Structures are given as C-alpha cells and as structure tokens.
Amino acid sequence: MTQAKAFPEGETIQWLVELIHQSGLDLNLLKKTWESEGKSIFGYASPTTAIHGPRWDHALIQKIVTPGSRVLDCGCGSGDLLVELIRDHHVLGQGIEIDPVEVQIAVQHGVPVLQADLDVGLDGFGDDIFDFVILERTLQTVHRPLDVLKEMLRVGKVVIASFPNFAHWRNRLQLFLEGRMPQTPSIPYGWYETPNIHHMTIRDFKESLQIINAQIVEGYARSGGLVHPCRDSMI
Structure with missing residues (x-):
C-alpha cells in the first residue's frame, strides 16, 4: 500500500498486524497461494482497494480472512466480528470470551463461544x-501477553492482533504537559479503573516477537483518521 485511506476521526493510533510463527508456516507458499486467489498477503489495502466503515480493523480483517477458513476470535466480546465473518465469508468461527454478559450476547447473535480466560x-x-486466530484490542489486558501470543501461534497458522499504541504523540503530549496517564478515545479509562495492564508501543511489540520466534x-x-502501512521507523 502506497497511499493512506481516510477513516472517521476520533480514535488514537491502533496497530493491526498479522503474525506467523517462523517455524510453523512457509510464508512464500502462503503468499503464492493467496495471490493465486486474487489477494496478496502484502497488499490488502492497496491504493485500488476501498476500506469502509467505522471499525477500520474489522474492515482490514475482512480483507485478510479467506472465505471458508477456520477462525478463532480470542476476546471476541459480543461476537460482532465473527457475525460479520460468518455472514460475509462463511467462515467456521469460534469465539473465546471471559465476560459472562458478553458471552450471553454473543450466543444470542448465533456465535459459538466458550467462556474462558x-x-x-x-x-x-x-x-x-x-487458519486465522484474532486478538482485537485485548493483548494489553491479559496478564501474560507473550504466552497468549505463543498459544495463538500454536493453534493457528496466522495470528491477527491489534492494540493501542501508547507512544502515540497525543499520549506523549498528555504525559509531558499534564503529567498524568493519557486518556484518549482508544484508551478512555482512568488509571484506577483501566483494564489495560500492559501498555506497549509498536517498537515494544516488534522487539518482543523475537522472544517468541514470530x-x-x-x-x-x-492515526488522525488515516490508515497506512507501518514503517520500520514507527514506534
């Protein structure tokens, strides 16, 4: 992707990545297979591909997940993403969620879900x-994030993860000028009530993947309503 796509304003930077275990999958073979089906693993959001909707991460995941694939959504909440994938791509979906209220809502939506930690x-x-294991905006809330990623890589061929970037300039500005923990649309909680126990940056995440061989x-x-590919220099 060489051009950014416009999205609604109001949310600080998030990061969505695909991961594969280095020893568990032939990346070149996967790339060739998906390209033969008209979809490049390196070009889901090319300049000619339109991405719409308020949930930009859902829109990208829709373009990444292949029809008929087996999908595990970890921390699926009320099952909104799985509903979309089952409806639009006829995937074999399974959700995992710890909140019993969310589990009940997901079941009412017709999503198969397990209540688990x-x-x-x-x-x-x-x-x-x-085929795909998804973790949306949940990695920063678990106690052992690297263990969770390792387990996801074990049970799946491709992992898709998203998280808020704590090093976004708005967060830095709040820390510098106000001297307090940032509160933004994607990190809306006060320090005393936040479920986010492992704040991280893009650089933190990249470096941690070396530990788990991914x-x-x-x-x-x-950022600022625009979605673009991550550069190596981004932190």
Missing part, C-alpha cells in the same frame, strides 16, 4: 487447527 491457555485446541507479515497503523 486467555491467560490460562488454549489447551482445549490442537495445533494448527485454525515474524510480522504485514502491519497497519491508524
């Missing part, structure tokens, strides 16, 4: 049984 692991699933296939960032 991601920090406990994914022992109920075998190796490589999912590599980034593609990354996108959103």
Whole structure:
C-alpha cells in the first residue's frame, strides 16, 4: 500500500498486524497461494482497494480472512466480528470470551463461544487447527501477553492482533504537559479503573516477537483518521 485511506476521526493510533510463527508456516507458499486467489498477503489495502466503515480493523480483517477458513476470535466480546465473518465469508468461527454478559450476547447473535480466560491457555485446541486466530484490542489486558501470543501461534497458522499504541504523540503530549496517564478515545479509562495492564508501543511489540520466534507479515497503523502501512521507523 502506497497511499493512506481516510477513516472517521476520533480514535488514537491502533496497530493491526498479522503474525506467523517462523517455524510453523512457509510464508512464500502462503503468499503464492493467496495471490493465486486474487489477494496478496502484502497488499490488502492497496491504493485500488476501498476500506469502509467505522471499525477500520474489522474492515482490514475482512480483507485478510479467506472465505471458508477456520477462525478463532480470542476476546471476541459480543461476537460482532465473527457475525460479520460468518455472514460475509462463511467462515467456521469460534469465539473465546471471559465476560459472562458478553458471552450471553454473543450466543444470542448465533456465535459459538466458550467462556474462558486467555491467560490460562488454549489447551482445549490442537495445533494448527485454525487458519486465522484474532486478538482485537485485548493483548494489553491479559496478564501474560507473550504466552497468549505463543498459544495463538500454536493453534493457528496466522495470528491477527491489534492494540493501542501508547507512544502515540497525543499520549506523549498528555504525559509531558499534564503529567498524568493519557486518556484518549482508544484508551478512555482512568488509571484506577483501566483494564489495560500492559501498555506497549509498536517498537515494544516488534522487539518482543523475537522472544517468541514470530515474524510480522504485514502491519497497519491508524492515526488522525488515516490508515497506512507501518514503517520500520514507527514506534
């Protein structure tokens, strides 16, 4: 992607990436396979591809996930994303959610969901049984994020993750000028009530992947209403 796409304002930078385990999948083979189906693993949001809707991460995930694939959504909430994927791509979807209220809503939406704690692991699933494993805006809320990522890479061929970037300039400005923990549309909580226990930056995330032997296939960032591919210099 060489051009940014416009999205509604009002949310600080998020990062969405695809990960694969270095020893678990042939990246070149995956790329060739998907390109043969008319979709490039390195070009989902090319200048000729339109992305619409208030949930830009949902729009990108819709373009990444292949029809008929097996999808596990970790921290699926009320199941909105799985509803879209099942409806639009006829995926075989499974959700995991710890909040019983959200689980009940997801079930009412017709989404198969298990109530479980991601920090406990994914022992109920075998190796490589999912084509895609998704973790949206949840990584910063778990107690052992690297263990969660390792488990996701174990049960799936491709992991899709998104998180708020704590190093966004608005967050830095609040820290510098106001001397307090930032509050933004994507980090809306006060320090005393936030579920976000592991704030991270894009650089933090990239460096941590070396620990679990994973590599980034593609990354996108959103800032100021624009979505664009991540540069190596981004932090």
